[in-house]
Amino acid sequence: MxxxxxxxxxxxxxxxxxxxxxxxxxxLGVAGVASVRQGKVFDIEIEGGDKAKAEAxxxxxxxxxxxNTVIENFRxxxxx
Amino acid sequence: MKxxxxxxxxxxRERDMARTLKLVSGVEPAMVWHADTQLxxxxxxxxxxxxxxxxxxxxxxxxxxxxxxxDAVRAYAAKGGLVLGVCNxxxxxxxxxxxxxxxxxxxxxxxxxxxxxxRVERSDTPFTRGYNAGQVxxxxxxxxxxxxxxxxxxxxxLEAEGRVLFRYSAPDGSLDASWNLNGATNSIxxxxxxxxxxxxxxxxxxxxxEAVIGSTDGRGLFAGLVAQFDRxx
Numbered sequence: 001m002x003x004x005x006x007x008x009x010x011x012x013x014x015x016x017x018x019x020x021x022x023x024x025x026x027x028l029g030v031a032g033v034a035s036v037r038q039g040k041v042f043d044i045e046i047e048g049g050d051k052a053k054a055e056a057x058x059x060x061x062x063x064x065x066x067x068n069t070v071i072e073n074f075r076x077x078x079x080x
Numbered sequence: 081m082k083x084x085x086x087x088x089x090x091x092x093r094e095r096d097m098a099r100t101l102k103l104v105s106g107v108e109p110a111m112v113w114h115a116d117t118q119l120x121x122x123x124x125x126x127x128x129x130x131x132x133x134x135x136x137x138x139x140x141x142x143x144x145x146x147x148x149x150x151d152a153v154r155a156y157a158a159k160g161g162l163v164l165g166v167c168n169x170x171x172x173x174x175x176x177x178x179x180x181x182x183x184x185x186x187x188x189x190x191x192x193x194x195x196x197x198x199r200v201e202r203s204d205t206p207f208t209r210g211y212n213a214g215q216v217x218x219x220x221x222x223x224x225x226x227x228x229x230x231x232x233x234x235x236x237x238l239e240a241e242g243r244v245l246f247r248y249s250a251p252d253g254s255l256d257a258s259w260n261l262n263g264a265t266n267s268i269x270x271x272x273x274x275x276x277x278x279x280x281x282x283x284x285x286x287x288x289x290e291a292v293i294g295s296t297d298g299r300g301l302f303a304g305l306v307a308q309f310d311r312x313x
Contacts, residue, residue: 013229014263016185065146068139068175070182071229 001046001054002079007067008039042066046078054078081309083109083125086153086169088144091131093167093284100286101127104302114147119156124309126153130167130222130284140183140225141171150176162206162305163278167223170270170280179273179280180238181230183223187263191224195295196261196283198269199249201242205272207279208245210304216253217297219283221261226282228264228271235265246270246281 009015015037022036044061046054058076067074083101085094094111101109109127110120119126133144144150150172157163157178165173173179186192195218200211211217230238238244246269248260260267262282270281285298 014184014187014227016187016189016227020189065138065142068142068182070180070231071184 001049001051003044003046003054003058004077004079005042005044005058005062005066006039006075006077007042007062007072008075009037010071010073013071040066051078081105081124081306082107082120082122083127084112084119084123085109085127085129086112086114086149087129088114088131088133088147088172090133090135091129091144091168093130093286096284097127097129097166097286100289100298100302101125103289104299105306112149114144114149117148117152119149119152123156124162125305126156126161126163128153128163128165128169128172129286130169133168133172136225139171139175141168141173141175144168144172145175145177154178157273157278160275160277164207164305165278165280166284166286167221167226167282170282171225173278173280178278179271180234181228181271183225183282184227184229185225186223186227186261191222192226192261193220193222194261195220196269197249197251197253197259198246198283199253199255201245201247205245205276205279206305206308207272207301208304209308210300210302214253216249216251217285217288217300218251218295219285219288219298221283223262223282226262226264228268228282230265238268238271239266241274243272243274243276244268244270245272245279246283 062074247267288295288298
């Protein structure tokens with residue numbers, strides 16, 4: 001079973017890397033970029049076919065390690 | 081004073097720290113491997129040194145904070161044992177939940193390696209009893225992620241409870257954005273936990289303890305700790 005966990009910075013947390021990327025896009029002349037926030041994507045393969053179990057394991061992975069919930073939010077998608 | 085220095089893969093300041101601890105306390109510290117599950121019996125001080133544990137993968141300090149030895153450190157801290165985290169050690173303590181908040185990328189994105197001035201906010205703690213409140217010391221920093229951030233409630237509590245022990249300041253002790261080199265909230269350079277027995281700081285006091293280096297301003301932190309244990313013993 002394949003899954004994806006997306007980790008993004010919470011609103012209001014300053015993201016200097018996103019700001020730098022935003023500046024670079026603007027200097028490249030990419031039109032219409034209002035702002036950029038950088039995040040992380042984790043593609044995870046889960047053993048077995050139990051979707052509920054997989055979701056519980058993914059939630060635990062995100063909370064225990066993949067995201068720092070002081071500054072980050074996470075989203076879990078089981079792709080199947 | 082019996083100290084224990086934690087060693088994680090990718091840490092590179094553990095020998096500076098061990099050298100300083102030996103120099104100031106006269107006792108060789110125990111070097112404790114991250115996969116160990118126990119601290120040496122009779123440890124007076126646990127030090128989480130600086131460096132780049134696990135190559136700063138995922139987030140600085142994130143993987144080290146989940147190492148087996150950290151359960152022992154959490155238990156030790158819960159019983160009131162003294163813990164000092166410097167630089168990556170501060171990041172590890174935040175990630176492990178021993179200290180609140182997080183160290184974000186420096187506001188101007190640059191890795192900063194230079195001497196800074198710190199204002200010591202209090203002298204009535206085990207970590208700062210070697211200084212006077214309001215004293216300014218000069219010690220080096222070397223970090224890319226030292227920009228202290230926490231939610232509003234946490235910052236309010238840190239300030240109200242006097243848990244900020246060091247701030248980036250001008251040489252005369254005044255606070256100004258131009259001296260707050262990494263953009264940290266309220267110029268915070270070092271904080272303690274609620275019980276006051278766990279200190280995390282970004283600067284490296286262990287590198288300014290010998291006159292030959294040109295400054296001994298970091299020595300007070302270690303000398304104060306040693307004096308505390310000598311008095312108790």
